[in-house]
Amino acid sequence: MAAVLYGGDTNRGNVLNSPQPPRVFLSYARADRARVAKLAEALTATGHQVWWDTAIEGGSDFSDDIARELDAADVVVVAWSASSVGSAWVRDEAGAGRDRKRLVPVQLDTTPPPLGFRQLQAIDLSIWRGRASDPKLAALVAAIARVAGSAPVAAPAVKPKSPLHFMPWLIAALVLVAVLGAAWFLLGPKFGAAAKPIVAVLPFTDMSEAKGKAYFAEGLAEEILDTLAHDARLKVLGGTTARAIRDNSANPDFARDKLGVTRLLEGSVRGGSGADSVKVSVRLIDTADGSEIWSQAFDRSGADVVAVQEEVAQAVAMQLAGPLGGIAAPVAASNAKVPAAAYEKVLVARQLMRTRQADSIAQARFLANEAVALAPGYAPAYAVRAHSAALATMYLDLPFSAMPAAKRDAETAIRLDPNLSEAYMAMGFVLTQMNDLEAAILALNRAVTLKPDNSEARYWLGRTYAMNGQTNQAIAQLEKAVASDPLWAKPVQNLVIAYTQGDRFQDARQVVRHYRAIAPNPADGDFVDSSLSLTSGEFARGLLSANAALARNPQMTNAKEARENALLSMFAHDRLTAAELTARSPYLALAIAKQWRQVADMALKDGAATWNDPIKLGYLAFALMQIDKPTELVRVFDEAFANVDAYLAAPVAEHFGAATLASAFDSVGRPADARALRNFSRARMTRAEANGTAASVNANNWATLLLSEGDRAGALAKLERGVNTAWWRVCDFPWIGNDKLLAPLNGDPRFEAIKGRCSAEINKQRKLAGFEPAVLK
Secondary structure, three states, X not given: OOOOOEOOOOOOOOOOOOOOOOEEEEEOXXXXXXXXXXXXXXXXXXXXXXXXXXXXXXXXXXXXXXXXHHHHOOEEEEEEOOOOOOOHHHHHHHHHHHHOOOEEEEEOOOOOOOOOOOOOOOEEOOOOOOOOOOHHHHHHHXXXXXXXXXXXOXXXXXXXXXXXXXXXXXXXXXXXXXXXXXXXXXXXXXXXXXOOOEEEEOOOEEOOOOOOOHHHHHHHHHHHHHHHOOOOOOEEOOHHHHHXXXXXXXXXXXXXXXXXXXXXXXXXXXXXXXXXXXXXXXXXXXXXXXXXXXXXXEEEOOOOHHHHHHHHHHHHHHXXXXXXXXXXXXXXXXXXXXXXXXXXXXXXXXXXXXXXXXXXXXXXXXXXXXXXXXXXXXXXXHHHHHHHHHHHHHHOOOXXXXXXXXXXXXXXXXXXXXXXXXXXHHHHHHHHHOOOHHHHHHHHHHXXXXXXXXXXXXXXXXXXHHHOOOHHHHHHHHHHHXXXXXXXXHHHHHHHHXXXXXXXXXXXXXXXXXXXXXXXXXXXXXXXXXXXXXXXXXXXXXXXHHHHXXXXXXXXXXXXXXXXXXXXXXXXXXXXXXXXXXXXXXXXXXXHOOOHHHXXXXXXHOOHHHHOOHHHHHHHHHHHHHOOXXXXXXXXHHHHOOOHHHXXXXXXXXXXXXXXXXXXXXXXXXXXXXXXXXXXXXXXXXHHXXXXXXXXXXXXXXXXXXXXXXXXXXXXXXXXXXHHXXXXXXXXXXXXXXXXXXXXXXXXHHHHHHHHHHHHHHHHHHHHHOOOOOOOO
């Protein structure tokens, strides 16, 4: 155990040439905390610098602090007791001190030290009651001085080790899961029949000599998390929440009081006793009192893959027969011949992708390519390569032309392992990027069926449902994603947006209040609050919250986008730089300047990519109609599609583009095609409303459609109902008064009243933001 300095300076000097007292690392079991507190106090009173785990700085990484301070200590004092001898964590720390010849053992009771530690005489403190004058304490102080003042001892020569291999890690994880079954069996009676233990598997700490396995260690923890999550009687929180708990470990009440966590699983990894071995140490913590209730270390060497498959089967059988029955999924036959390096590269790539940083995603793609080359029959490698390619379209400007290859990778992963949830998740993500939302929904549903606690798959499924206008289904999936990983801001944000799309504003506000109460990072709370404000017409508040998030974290991409959205919604384009607008969308920058010809030319220059992207196609159609070029629009449409039916059957078809195209086809005298396009748009909007989407969301599009059919009164009624229930949806950018498709309504008193309401509401928000009124006609 370790972590806070009591007294003295934190800069370490050579103990032989400096008057500084020795730095003492105090290792103990949590059950002995009360007695160890007296020992720490007594050693501090004698001038020692003592580290232990009672006052770690807020926001620090608990396990990393342990590793750092263990390496820095002049002396490791281990407190052996009936509780600590069984703690793999304490034995690990004591082993580090012993290997550096810096260990001083003490006994808190009559329990002998564990095997491997009995060669050193332990100082008996079993009857010590905290008195500073006790000879036993003097003996300990003398022992510390002797060990700290001895000639510096170089670390034992270590034989170079080959990279940590797949087999040791997998065996350690499997045996860990098996032993966890026994641990939960012993702990089971503590829970009532209706109680459901809530478990957080914290990211494991890399304690290897080279400190180069951090992502691998975290990946191993994720694998164990996924395995535990298969048991329906446990609620296992997602990885983002687990990392937040790890980062806030200085607050012992955080996991229990804010998230309801009853058990924490902590772990560390380092090189084992052999050249090709690895040591995994884990412990289970009861959050009620912070006590360690179970721990074990696993020192594993390489083994034959067939033997591992047998061990997997035995572990699964044992779990099925015990209290954790059913937690392990069958091992795919495609995994039977997996090189060690391929397995490691996949685990590291998964962790890199979760950062959502451009350089990390690029590295993940590189590792995925290497994994596929090393293991062409390994399904997870193809799934990671497909997933990273889809992410690269968002973060690295990977062109759309790369998606067919990513889709083939996802198909290969599914063929190699039809039960791999990550393969279907990757397929769903790729199909979403290809705008094939219906097919993406099918794939993502399969992913969550295979792994119900896959919070990332549920997030993407909810997001895709929302994109497809299925608000109720989106809410159902996003609620589950948030329940599984409550501190992950993106599902929370998307749930808030989905609630507001269904006019469930009270539910949205409740989600934001709850998230702010539990989120350890205030910037995330500001970002989520900004999303609620922007989708509720409170643009000034949205800007304020986005700026607050950026003040806390200037690099927060989501908050930058929220700020830009707030300014655009208030028609405060002049407060965005040209670089910001171009980075957001080169089409948007031109549209704000009303350079519609340039918008159309840019879309046409993109060629086939435009006809596969509903946003680009929407810009093209809208731009050409704004400059009265319906004939040109129909001509380029006919060049891209054999007929209107071919367009309507393509993934790119959506209600806004279809309604705009219908007006163009009307203008060139093709009423049958225009009618087919309008019918498609009407059906999509009607389905969206039947699935929980508020009618006001598509008020402007309904008005365009009805006006093109000659229903002027119907168009005005849609706009009036929209502006009266959710004005911001009707009045948002681009300005309704400049829309050529609604131009026939200009001059009508009802339409002028709608525009007047929009102008007043927008200027009200501008005033709250401290901006001058805008002239909107």
